Amino acid sequence: MTVTTPNGFTLDTSGTRVVVDPVTRIEGHMRCEVNVNDQNIITNAVSTGTMWRGLEVILKGRDPRDAWAFTERICGVCTGTHALTSVRAVEDALGITIPENANSIRNIMQLNLQIHDHIVHFYHLHALDWVNPVNALRADPKATSELQQAVSPNHPLSSPGYFRDVQNRLKAFVESGQLGIFKNGYWDNPAYLLPPAADLMATTHYLEALDLQKEIVKIHTIFGGKNPHPNWLVGGVPCPINVHSTGAVGAINMERLNHVSSIIDKCIAFNRNVYLPDVVAIGGFYKNWLYGGGLSGRSVLAYGDIPENANDFRAANLRLPRGAIINGNLNEVQDVDVRDPGQVQEFVDHSWYQYAEPGKGLHPWDGETSPRFELGPNAKGSRTNIENIDEAAKYSWIKAPRWKGHAMEVGPLARYVVGYASGHEDIRNQVEGLLRTMNLPVSALFSTLGRTAARALESEYCGRLQKHFFDKLVANIRNGDESTANVAKWDPSTWPKEAKGVGMTEAPRGALGHWIRIKDGRIENYQCVVPTTWNGSPRDAAGNIGAFEAALMNTKVERPEEPVEILRTLHSFDPCLACSTHVMSPDGQELARVKVR
């Protein structure tokens, strides 16, 4: 019954099978099945991506300058990051360089996304795994006020009256009998550990963050015209700069820059006064719940991002770190080369696709995809009414990417582990400061809470970086450079007959790469390997389990019918399923059609 995977996890499929489907408070559709033993410890975990949209099939034959708009629609939560990756891939293929101002503006937008996404994730997708809003009704607002002032003396919203107002509103909401989004939560579950005062503080911040997030994104609106899904441009950014002369109202002018600056300050203040103190305060009550490390202490990967100077993607020029760590050896951070056909490869042995050569891994430039939905012989239910997945066979719409054969974790924690191990000064200071404050050893980092804390630290760091690139943008404008786009190669007649390129970013959820082949001015092949493909990966041919699966292992579930612990750990990755399930068919064949209705 038990088997040990090559990446060091002992799986036991006896015991009770627990199914969570749909997994909510994520982007897209996923299913999770686990086996728990008689002590309710998870002994086997299975993560299934339950959607596929086939965007890269659709991209074939299109104008590469349009690809950003298509790929941006891979995900509306991490909106913009696919677009940035796409324009980088096209620019890489065609040898297009961008102006410094465009680099600064892109960095500000990408950092803005990190901050927005991290805050929305923590408060609106993740908090309800730790915070019990119903319990907040029992709080004494005075106690909450004292707590607030203790954990965050600089946050202005901290009076007893303020918390009483929020509590009254919550009370009315609950008493109305229409519980809305809070309905059927596991509010009696003993896994919730916060005292009422802290529950009220955190629930209040749920609402504050909801109000704030619509402000944060206005930076995207200013530079990209809207959010979600701002506009981008191959060769630079679409917004011109005009701070001196006629017509400035139609361009980035002083008023626009001032608006951006005020939002950056709001982000910095919220990170420092609310988000980080909340993570420390809430985390303090869950210090003994250090499950969920999974691959984070063993195998992590980061491509790096936020180039200090334009057009230079060498690791030394990136403000978010690049590197890979395998086998838990934090003393050796390996360099990552996404062009190397031997490094990033995707496998489909347990995914609902087939390769011409089964068992083989393919580099994205040579990727192939042929969807094939089939359940294994031990699955329960039917093809269109699945009761239990058979993980020994194909079981997910997500492929299994591997780095030099290793299943890897990506995301804020991976970035912070790589940064910490490689001596990144800002990251090291932040991590050591947090561990000291919470009186925890470094090993505590490798956990569900560590993942959640790394995201908060990163949000704070990105806030500072956002300010840095804003200052840089303004200094450059002051020095007389208003350029935002390089149009020398805008016209397809200037392009080579064939070209290939790769674009990389660190999306909020982790390492993101787009690989493109261009032929005769059209997209010949397009492939995305995205963060949740790494983290949500199913098993590979060798039997390595993916990051979600690994992180769930050995966790105690208080009440298997109320799987709040499973949600905690899955949510700590901030899964994005629409992102994870995009693959390119090189021959772009039309799939069988069925009739509507």
Next chain:
Amino acid sequence: MSQIETFYEVMRRQGITRRSFLKYCSLTASALGLGPSFVPQIAHAMETKPRTPVIWVNGLECTCCSESFIRGAHPLARDVVLSMISLDYCHVLMAAAGHAAEAAMEEAMEQHHGNYILAVEGNPPLNEDRMFCIVGGKPFVEQLRRAAEGAKAIIAWGACASYGCVQAAKRNPTQATPVHKVITDKPIIKIPGCPPIAEVMTGVITYMLTVDRLPELDRQGRPAMFYGQRIHDKCYRRPHFDAGQFVEAWDDDNARKGYCLYKMGCKGPTTYNACSTIGWNEGVSFPIQSGHGCIGCSEDGFWDQGSFYNRLTNIKQFGVEANADQVGMAAAGVVSGAVAVHAAISALKRAQKKTQDKVEG
């Protein structure tokens, strides 16, 4: 089942004064473009109506509609969720998961049969036994059909639910299918856009709650109040179009002066939406204001109309014989006036796809 409180009662119980409530009603009226005479009607509706249950389901999509929804500024997302509607099932925000989530939805469907609004984000794929999108082990389309049965009306959020959007672009490998082709026996309100503007989303819901009827729809099923006019009709750069002043290349002097983006491929002349009037994210900007042409994301099949940077052909400017280039060269000397403008509008109308038949406001 306990008696359901009215919207007004809930607001009052949440500490909102009568005075604030009336102010809110007048803001709502102006947000909907209804004018002050509607304020008492809105107030009356809110005083007598319980919070309307909303079941929100997700098919193949990217969640940009949910994200846009929570960007709402007037009303605030928190007020929508806590006071205006009862969001009884919402994959993205709800606390419960798995069986508990499904149970919440079943209960809401039973309890409010015939009275809830079904909001659909994304669309169902029909290929591969419909298993390109699986919810609770079953095809998403089954959840959609089941939820539609007891719905009073269906809101199709965004381009995905309305038209198919990006996954339905040419080749459409999953056979992603818009909602109205799967559900044919219910009123469906399409709120296209990728995503729709937040205040348009909440504006439509507020309209239904307060005026207690479906908004007036155009022939494509879009609310006329928000989709009745082209971006171009109300674009602040329109005078530059009329004057023949165009951006010729990205970041050229004309771009910095805020000239018209028509030659850079702007689809404003063929796109019906409220971007150039309501604006995005509390009116901070909209695509054209930030220097990129409109990509036409609220129009059916906008992914398959050639490159976003291809200039619209057949859009005449002054008089049916001149195109933008000729006008650009001749610049200000060209005739203008009501007749020529009318001719231009006529030409625009011909350029519309026939599916996009729209009554002029």
